[in-house]
Amino acid sequence: MRVLEETLSTPGTESVISLNAVTREYASHGNVVRALDSATFAINSGEWVAITGPSGSGKSTLVNMLGCLDRPTSGTLKIDGTDVASMSATELDRFRADKIGFIFQQFHLIPYLSAIENVMLAQYFHSMTDESEARVALEKVGLGARISHLPSELSGGEQQRVCIARALINNPPILLADEPTGNLDAANQKIVANLLGELHRYGHTIVMVTHDPEMAALAQRKIALSHGKVFCHPTSSSRMIRLQR
Amino acid sequence: MTLSMSTILRRSLIHRRARSLSALVALTVSAGVATALLTLYADLDAKLHHEFRSFGANIVITAPASSALPQDALAKVRQVAGSDALVAPFAYAIATTDRGTPVVVAGTDFAAVKKLDASWAIENGAWPDPSDTQAALIGQRAANFIADEHAVKLTFAGKPLTLHGTGRIKTGGDEDSRIYIPLPAFTAWTGTTTSVIEVQISGNAQKIDAAITGLKSALPGMQVQPVRQLVEGESRIVDRTHTLMYAAVLLIALTVGVSVLATLSASVLERRRDFALMKALGGSQSQLISLFLLEAALLAFAGVIAGYIIGSALAWAISETNFGTASLPRIEVLPLVLLLNMAIAVMAALFPARVLRGLQPAALLKGE
Ligand SMILES: Nc1ncnc2c1ncn2[C@@H]1O[C@H](COP(=O)(O)OP(=O)(O)OP(=O)(O)O)[C@@H](O)[C@H]1O
């Protein structure tokens, strides 16, 4: 499968995601909640970043904007050099299908489609379906024998692996994972962590929300959120990148 | 294997059987009701007029006292009234039965009367054969005054006439005391000819008024009178029936529309997450809406097929019980029913389409 075999880009050279004073406010029940407050940082191509912070600190809000599912209230967000504010809703749909793969905590598989059909759904909305490619993707995540199972016939860990295969099938440069192991036991967490590690080695940029220190430790850099504000601490691994440069 | 819109649709419909079925039932009901009403409606005017025709004449033409209708009166009336009007001539005389009782004998054209006065009930027999020149219809009260209904012996001004009765008339009116015989036989026997012509024009009051004006100028000096009560009553009943019909169609369309709307909305709302996911995977607004509209259209189409069959059967049963004649299925209502059902489905889909437009995948896909 092309996804796991090709190297997407040389890591650490250009920023694939950049935020400048990005703010997201929600208006609800007459109040304005500032879920993300003037976030300014950049993520380099091929980087593996963990986003951490207490519940309600704005992690999902941030990831949704990085995934172009949501737009900033103010500030500039550039993905792969393009300002998302400059794109129409239709262009954004297209852009998202090309650039972003999503891995969800709740998997979000379509319950009436089999594992392989769920993977092919991403192909369908991206361009055209290719069954053999979808089959290879499922084999890579260790589900070669489960391709025609419905989500209800799969364990949580297996469902998450289908979700990963689906996120990768269109070979997007950026993978966004909102608590990808939040619903998994230790054994399955390990499988998913290994898969993410492999994807990182092949050059995907990974932005991962996690509460789990063990998972966070796998990332090169942590971005901590608190009350919508960003605190980037350079970790040892990110210092390592800097040393390598 | 490929994954196409039709695969997604089929899987989704089967997976949510109960929901699909309830939408299908709602759309079948709408198509069924529309089919039944349209079929009945198409038949309604004909049916109503048929019913009213049995009420008899709505125009009566008579000669003023001490004069007679002109020879060509019947031909003129037929010409003025038009080919779809019913026209029957009558001539009257008082004769004596073989029991010595006076009785009104009427000469007429049985074939014309049979159509004009379709409500006449004939008992103990049937309408006379039009070729039978010696036939008689005996009013049920008049029957008491004659000895033998198979050999009715009458005398007029000393001239005897023997006829054979073919049945008894029962109308509850004057007809029950009369004996009806063929007009040629009557004229040969009594020497008198047509004195009354009854006409039935089908249509509204204006049409009848126009016919009266026409008849008056064609037959100067003759009395042309509407049977007023019936004329006004007829148009009032027809108008009322139409209004009732429209109101019923509107009410039912509204009710069904609301229930289809509720069903389809619920069916989108419960799949908000699925649609949000498809959006996240790059599905465009138009792709999602067409997926959804296609589903609604598919259900509407299936509903039309089932509804057309059920509705046609319903129309048949309703007309059978109410009018005594069967409304046959009308294929020409099918496109209209299809259009109506599609319109309901698309309109009902507009609200969910708005839900889809406002869908925030971010809010739906995160957490919980
Ligand atoms: N649609 C919304 N409308 C109003 N407020 C919202 C909305 N979504 C999020 N918020 C608010 O924004 C803040 C950040 O929410 P967010 O979901 O990003 O938190 P989080 O860090 O992902 O939390 P968790 O770890 O529990 O998932 C919270 O205070 C939340 O209540």
Ligand SMILES: [Mg+2]
């Ligand atoms: Mg969250």
